[in-house]
Amino acid sequence: xxxxxxxxxxxxxxxxxxxxxxxxxxxxxxxxxxxxxxxxxxxxxxxxxxxxxxxxxxxxxxxxxxxxxxxxxxxxxxxxxxxxxxxxxxxxxxxxxxxxxxxxxxxxxxxxxxxxxxxx
Amino acid sequence: xxxxxxxxxxxxxxxxxxxxxxxxxxxxxxxxxxxxxxxxxxxxxxxxxxxxxxxxxxxxxxxxxxxxxxxxxxxxxxxxxxxxxxxxxxxxxxxxxxxxxxxxxxxxxxxxxxxxxxxxxxxxxxxxxxxxxxxxxxxxxxxxxxxxxxxxxxxxxxxxxxxxxxxxxxxxxxxxxxxxxxxxxxxxxxxxxxxxxxxxxxxxxxxxxxxxxxxxxxxxxxxxxxxxxxxxxxxxxxxxxxxxxxxxxxxxxxxxxxxxxxxxxxxxxxxxxxxxxxxxxxxxxxxxxxxxxxxxxxxxxxxxxxxxxxxxx
Numbered sequence: 555x556x557x558x559x560x561x562x563x564x565x566x567x568x569x570x571x572x573x574x575x576x577x578x579x580x581x582x583x584x585x586x587x588x589x590x591x592x593x594x595x596x597x598x599x600x601x602x603x604x605x606x607x608x609x610x611x612x613x614x615x616x617x618x619x620x621x622x623x624x625x626x627x628x629x630x631x632x633x634x635x636x637x638x639x640x641x642x643x644x645x646x647x648x649x650x651x652x653x654x655x656x657x658x659x660x661x662x663x664x665x666x667x668x669x670x671x672x673x674x
Numbered sequence: 675x676x677x678x679x680x681x682x683x684x685x686x687x688x689x690x691x692x693x694x695x696x697x698x699x700x701x702x703x704x705x706x707x708x709x710x711x712x713x714x715x716x717x718x719x720x721x722x723x724x725x726x727x728x729x730x731x732x733x734x735x736x737x738x739x740x741x742x743x744x745x746x747x748x749x750x751x752x753x754x755x756x757x758x759x760x761x762x763x764x765x766x767x768x769x770x771x772x773x774x775x776x777x778x779x780x781x782x783x784x785x786x787x788x789x790x791x792x793x794x795x796x797x798x799x800x801x802x803x804x805x806x807x808x809x810x811x812x813x814x815x816x817x818x819x820x821x822x823x824x825x826x827x828x829x830x831x832x833x834x835x836x837x838x839x840x841x842x843x844x845x846x847x848x849x850x851x852x853x854x855x856x857x858x859x860x861x862x863x864x865x866x867x868x869x870x871x872x873x874x875x876x877x878x879x880x881x882x883x884x885x886x887x888x889x890x891x892x893x894x895x896x897x898x899x900x901x902x903x904x905x906x907x908x909x910x911x912x913x914x915x916x917x918x919x920x921x922x923x924x925x926x927x928x929x930x931x932x933x934x935x936x937x938x939x940x941x942x943x944x945x946x947x948x949x950x951x952x953x954x955x956x957x958x959x960x961x962x963x964x965x966x967x968x969x970x971x972x973x974x975x976x977x978x979x980x981x982x983x984x985x986x987x
Contacts, residue, residue, distance in 0.1 A: 592948035615740040615951045630806035650848035653802045656891035658849050
């Protein structure tokens, strides 16, 4: 294969591939709700896919914070305040309330379906 | 904690807390000749004393406006009104944290504006609600922590009593309780070094230093380490807030107390699905904020009586 001339084509193909693979991923990305109620994250453990967004909503009359050390930290959420985080990497994210650390939860993030033709 | 070691010190020499009175507005203490002893009720004419008194207020949660108390600033003002009316002026006040509800600048400003009306020097320790500004703890530190160590701990002496303000609301870990941390514990050990065992010690912090109710996070993970350092001392008084109700116990030479809130009550341990603010009938609110008081009499280092005395209604 000749290198000259394929560079531009390869770039265009990669761009196309990126667009094509991004579209179904975007279509699949889900919004998952976690309610904070009576000092409990509900559901306490959730499983999501890479690209999904989790939104915590505080239903208590006392503020809470959502903290996964080293990963994400919300501001103080007063009553009815929300905090969203989009998970871009697989893994298990243990989190807790920065105000009431006895409150814990976890988000298991699974890899999205393999993208056809994905390259390095 | 274990039993007293009464051998080398002797009860007669031990400077013990004899009596203290609690009211929702605050807890009034008197210390005569270096020994904490009894005084009267907050809001009543004070007995004369040759020593000094100090007052504890806690959990003012300025900014809280939920059904459990739509006007927490108003009830703080009422509490400070009681303090101002005291015939015997306390030497100073301690505030055991949760000054504000959401660490907002306006909340700190409003709290300061009301609390300063007492005309008393006020020593603060932060509650977790005072550390949730965007740059956590910045606002509190700027106002109250500039001369303190670390996240805001310090000590001072008054009439022979050694007062220690600790911070157990920083560095909280998932699944854990309150936290002092190694740096603060090392400072405490150093602070106590060389102090005579007969020096009365008063320790104050926001979250109870002992485990009141683990399921609700009402305790301090490494509180036992701090209490261990205090073990040699003949009279130790531990004053906390956080749980918005009075709970007290005596263990060996250590007397533990938690103060009421000036903002809203919380349920007794395990009596509700969660420790959230407890809505009570309007005409009951002020009795839960401490219009009721408890009188504790400690004779020979033992608590004797607890009396509920409603100040209103």
